[in-house]
Amino acid sequence: MHGGSARGPASGSTAVTGWSLQFDLPAGVTAGNPQNATISQNGTKVRLTPAYYINTIRAGGTTEPYSPSFTLSAAAQPANCTINGADCDGTGDPPPPPAPLTATFSAGGTQGKFVVNNNSDTALNGWSIVFELPAGVTASGAQNGTLSQSGRQVTLTPAFYNSAVAAHGSTEPYSPTFTLSAAAEPASCRINDVRCDGAADTPPGAPANLRATVKTTKTVTLAWDAATPGSLPISAYEVYNDSALAATVTGTSTTVTGLTPKTAYTFTVRAKDRKGDPSPASGALTVTTNDPADDTRPPTVPSGLHSTAKDATSVTLAWTASTDDKGVAAYDVYAGNDLAATVTGTSAKVTGLSPSTEYTFTVRARDLYDNVSAPSDPVKVSTADIVGSGYARVGYFVQWGIYGRQYFVRNLETTGAAARLTHLNYAFANIDPVNLTCLNGVTKGTTSNPQDPSQGDGAGGRGRRLASVPNCTVSHDEQAVATSCYTGDGGQWWSFDDAWSIGRKAAWLRSKGLLGAMIWEMSGDTGTLMGALDAGLR
The missing domain is CATH 2.60.40.10 (Immunoglobulins)
Known part of the structure; x- marks a missing residue:
């Protein structure tokens, strides 16, 4: 095995924060066993990212005595070496200024890591990284962050302690790491919806084959071939009549109206991505509207x-x-x-x-x-009734159910309630109408006393829940259509709903021709009661 080393940049009059080396090795030569750095290699291209303790180099300083070193599988001289985009030997053009925000990936085998660098003059509060992996490769075991994956797309969010990054700082030494099921290089990486490498987004290509499919005396229907996306998906097309915007559509055709008969118009089309970056204009198309004097006979009646x-x-x-x-x-x-x-x-x-x-x-x-x-x-x-031919199922979801019973909005989906409801009333939501956030966060947890009015954030809810009561014999009252349980003399008596009582009430509702039921309230139901109501109203 053969050794290699890299000495970090000697900085000028200001400190350097955030640097990385990129270089090429001959085909078949690999770099490994890094010290004071991490290395990732894709084919012949190698990226070296410094350890957190040499990520910042003082003015006039170097990385010594902690300069990165590594082992090569065969003696070789790196080629095309760049550091932060500039030639490693200092020749050539000066490096471009760093992008305000970057996320640099490095890997050792199947262990991946992202270092977030905030190169701006203001602190960064909150970040997330979205990237794609090759088909079949999964990411798991996140440290200093949280992972979620849907198909090939992975979302990486920070832990609470590294979500803020100081001006000209980084997430080191608490950068997020994770394990890949196979060695892979992330693609289409974006941090806070900008490219992870800080480069500008590539705009879409120009739409092609603009053509008129129908024209009348006052309208022209246009069609075109879809544009090739750039860095981002295409979200819309803008159609121009000369220099004036005539229409904005999501598809590849539109009808331009309000035109003058027997008049020539010149049209072009531009694609726009979801961030509004426009493509070059399509080739221009000139169309002359029809002359109404050429035909005065109307169509037959539909x-x-x-x-x-x-x-x-x-x-x-x-x-x-x-x-x-x-x-x-x-x-x-x-x-x-x-x-x-x-x-x-x-x-x-x-x-x-x-x-x-x-x-x-x-x-x-x-x-x-x-x-x-x-x-x-x-x-x-x-038109049909708002609930169609069935029955309304109106759920009443209360904010205090979140902290009183740990029953969150997502529980409506996991219990199957969401699929069975026709309406949802979210009560006492505590929403700030200006900032669209909660007025107050949850400041108090639930207590063992279900009658404690001080639980949670002060919305005033009382946790009304039926705990598991030992030796409570359940009985059903047919006349009252009620379920209760009693623990015996000197004990406790509880009245509540179960699948039996809900089924009876749903049958009565249907027999009276009523429109539906309101569930007061949703928290605490594991799906049993909502399931019974849904079955009873079918």
């Missing part, structure tokens, strides 16, 4: 208008196509006298309606010269 589906807030309609000597451009769907939708096919979903309300719909066909047919025969449709 026929057979009918409803194919509905819910509490929408109605789906279908009809038989119209005909026109120049071609049908679109159909305008009306709810009463209001234009509700414009579509190119022979069906439409009208949304934004009110529950349990009757609407009258008609459809008109419009041709390529904006001649409009007479309205179709009307059809009346009533």
Whole structure:
């Protein structure tokens, strides 16, 4: 085996905080056994990250006597060596200024580590790192942080003691570490939604093949090929009429309206990623709107208008196509006298309606010269009740259930309650309407006394819970539809609901034609009572 060493930079008039070396080794040569540093290697490329105690180098100083050393599998001279982006020998251009925030990964075998560097002049309060691993590789066993993984994507969040990073400081010596199921290099790494290496995001590519699929005297329908994403997913496309923004859409087509007949327009399209970074513009497309004098005959009237589906807030309609000597451009769907939708096919979903309300719909066909047919025969449709054809299940979730019974919002999902509810009333939420945060955090824990009004953060809740009572014989009263238990003479008597009483009450509710039930309140139920109610209302 052969040794190597690296001496950290001799700093100038100011201290240097945060540095790393990158260099190439010949094919087949590996670096290992680092001292005073960690090493990660991907093929021939090696990254050396200093130990926390030499991460900062005083003005005019070096890393001695703690300079990093390592072992090479064969004698070799590193090539293309850079330190913080500058040539290791000091030649060439000066290094670029450090990015305000970076997260540097290093690995030794299957042990991974991220060092967060705050290179700005202000303290960093809170950070998280999101990255991807190769398919089949998992991350676990986090130290100084918490991991969660969904498929290939991993989210790393700090522990409470390293979530704040001082100005020009780092997370060392408490940087998060974790174990990988196989040696791997994270990809698509982002810290606080900027690239971990501090580089600027790459914008999307320009949309291609912009074309007009339909034009009338006052509209032009455009389509284009999806742009190639850059660093981030594409979230929208902006369509420009000359230099004016004409439309913003999430898909790859749109109709530009309000145009003048027999007029030439030039359109371009730009893609935008989810942070708003724009692509270059597509190639320009010039389209001339139709001349209305070329056709004055309207399409035939749409026929057979009918409803194919509905819910509490929408109605789906279908009809038989119209005909026109120049071609049908679109159909305008009306709810009463209001234009509700414009579509190119022979069906439409009208949304934004009110529950349990009757609407009258008609459809008109419009041709390529904006001649409009007479309205179709009307059809009346009533929207569904807000709970559909079943029963309302209204859950009442109280803030004090969190600290009184350790019953959190997530328990609504893990107990199966969320899937069975139609509505949820979150009561006494203690929400600051300006900052959208809790007004007061939980300042007191639960106590052994379920009647203690001082439990929690002062919202005033009383923990009302039925503990496990020994020797309590359960009985069911058919007349009162009530469940109780009694421990005997001189003992305790408890009244409560169980699956039997909930089932009886649900049957009575259905027999009276009522609309549903309200659960007062959710905390403490492991899913048994909500399950009984749901079964009773089916």
